[in-house]
Amino acid sequence: MSFIQTLRWFGPDDPVTLDHIRQAGASGVVTALHHLRNGDVWLVDEIRIRKKLIEKKGLEWVVIESVPVHEDIKTRTGDFLRHIDHYKQTIRNLGREGINIICYNFMPLLDWTRTDLDYELHTGAKALMFSKIALASFDMFILNRYQAQDDYTDIEIKLAQVYYSKLDTKELERLTKNILAGLPGSEESYSLKAFRKKLRNYKEYNDTALQNNLLEFLKEIIPVAEESDVRMAIHPDDPPFSILGMPRVVSTPDQIETLLKEVNSPSNGITFCTGSLGVRHENDLIRMAREFGQAIHFVHLRNIQREDNDAFIESDHLEGDVPMYEVAKELLLEMHRRKSAGMDDRIPMRPDHGHRLIADGDIQVNPGYTGIGRLKGLAELRGLEMGIEKSFGS
Ligand code: DNO
Numbered sequence: 001m002s003f004i005q006t007l008r009w010f011g012p013d014d015p016v017t018l019d020h021i022r023q024a025g026a027s028g029v030v031t032a033l034h035h036l037r038n039g040d041v042w043l044v045d046e047i048r049i050r051k052k053l054i055e056k057k058g059l060e061w062v063v064i065e066s067v068p069v070h071e072d073i074k075t076r077t078g079d080f081l082r083h084i085d086h087y088k089q090t091i092r093n094l095g096r097e098g099i100n101i102i103c104y105n106f107m108p109l110l111d112w113t114r115t116d117l118d119y120e121l122h123t124g125a126k127a128l129m130f131s132k133i134a135l136a137s138f139d140m141f142i143l144n145r146y147q148a149q150d151d152y153t154d155i156e157i158k159l160a161q162v163y164y165s166k167l168d169t170k171e172l173e174r175l176t177k178n179i180l181a182g183l184p185g186s187e188e189s190y191s192l193k194a195f196r197k198k199l200r201n202y203k204e205y206n207d208t209a210l211q212n213n214l215l216e217f218l219k220e221i222i223p224v225a226e227e228s229d230v231r232m233a234i235h236p237d238d239p240p241f242s243i244l245g246m247p248r249v250v251s252t253p254d255q256i257e258t259l260l261k262e263v264n265s266p267s268n269g270i271t272f273c274t275g276s277l278g279v280r281h282e283n284d285l286i287r288m289a290r291e292f293g294q295a296i297h298f299v300h301l302r303n304i305q306r307e308d309n310d311a312f313i314e315s316d317h318l319e320g321d322v323p324m325y326e327v328a329k330e331l332l333l334e335m336h337r338r339k340s341a342g343m344d345d346r347i348p349m350r351p352d353h354g355h356r357l358i359a360d361g362d363i364q365v366n367p368g369y370t371g372i373g374r375l376k377g378l379a380e381l382r383g384l385e386m387g388i389e390k391s392f393g394s
Contacts (some may be wrong), residue, residue, distance in 0.1 A: 095228025
């Protein structure tokens with residue numbers, strides 16, 4: 001029993017091409033129509049053209065990552081009803097074209113966030129990292145968010161002051177860009193001024209208020225996904241704690257349990273992203289993989305090394321604080337369970353992110369989405385999977 005091995009592709013402009021993906025040994029592609037505006041309906045013709053392009057290379061488009069959720073839906077303001085209708089139509093169109101897994105997220109304003117995209121590891125390879133202290137100095141001294149200090153401890157404030165005082169203009173611009181310009185896959189980017197304005201929309205929001213809006217959204221779209229034979233797979237918050245005063249809804253087992261229970265359906269599930277969920281040391285990933293097994297429609301395998309002051313470095317796939325062997329074993333057992341129950345058994349998996357290695361530095365790749373770094377991650381995970389399977393006697 002094996003994962004469907006996939007790699008993410010950012011479309012025809014991605015320097016890591018479909019040919020590269022095939023050479024890495026993946027059979028599946030994870031992509032989205034990134035050229036569309038957030039909120040547009042994905043038309044059948046456009047989906048079909050993209051699908052043909054992938055199939056011509058002998059690959060299969062197995063997961064959409066992501067159909068972005070419009071900000072109006074997250075705050076249930078403005079044009080949210082129209083946007084929900086559009087979202088439903090996109091689900092129907094994707095189902096019609098036989099693409100049955102949709103990854104999405106419900107993070108306010110920013111998708112995934114890192115503060116350093118060039119962190120040098122002891123090997124000389126480059127990794128992505130997140131530092132809460134760097135984020136705090138951006139928050140308090142660059143963004144100048146009102147009452148931002150209230151969200152940090154005295155020690156964090158002091159460390160952030162020191163961090164900020166050492167930044168030169170270039171580093172300051174880079175930090176701002178890393179946070180606001182949008183990492184690959186985030187369909188939004190902001191200037192400081194625009195971001196300040198948007199942030200006001202979340203002033204009154206705590207986690208529960210945003211969770212209610214997520215549940216309302218799910219109640220609307222999940223019946224459509226069921227009819228269309230589509231499985232929705234919400235991606236956890238990354239990082240899995242509040243940043244810049246914004247609420248979080250998919251960071252803990254309780255939050256995941258609520259969203260699965262309140263809208264109970266085989267079409268309502270999750271993307272099990274070990275790198276995102278693993279940042280919270282109290283998240284027991286082995287247990288979560290077991291307990292949420294049935295609802296896991298898509299897997300991102302990535303490792304992280306937790307550092308002091310809520311920082312983390314994206315480590316090698318098999319090294320770090322995520323117990324990758326045990327987690328992979330649980331997920332493989334889940335696929336065996338599905339098979340014995342006569343169900344659709346194989347879960348698509350992608351090695352999430354890769355280091356910048358060897359020739360990765362020669363081309364302008366999307367941060368985290370290197371060719372060689374991800375190929376290494378995939379190869380290691382493939383070996384891990386084979387070892388576990390052999391130990392099962394399969
Ligand atoms: C980062 C990714 C995110 C993720 C979206 C899902 O590398 O895991 O871009 O795809 O948040 O909607």
